Amino acid sequence: MSEDIGTEDRERIALLQIISSSKNEFKKLSVDQLKRLQxxxxxxxxxxxxxxxxxxxxxxxxxxxxxxxxxxxxxIFY
Numbered sequence: 001m002s003e004d005i006g007t008e009d010r011e012r013i014a015l016l017q018i019i020s021s022s023k024n025e026f027k028k029l030s031v032d033q034l035k036r037l038q039x040x041x042x043x044x045x046x047x048x049x050x051x052x053x054x055x056x057x058x059x060x061x062x063x064x065x066x067x068x069x070x071x072x073x074x075x076i077f078y
Contacts, residue, residue, distance in 0.1 A: 012040035038063045
């Protein structure tokens with residue numbers, strides 16, 4: 001079964017494991033890592049699983065906010 005897992009899937013899984021280990025780890029990712037994770041998650045189709053698709057959308061929102069914070073500064077809310 002491990003042969004079925006592609007390079008992009010391995011990379012996506014590795015990044016997801018980093019951020020799922022602790023919520024502080026999410027804030028340690030660089031902009032490049034966040035953008036790559038965003039790209040990999042967007043490619044993955046979760047339409048067959050409603051709960052997984054909802055989690056995907058929620059995570060993409062968090063990634064977008066974090067990228068914005070890193071690129072534009074903390075903003076007016078901090």
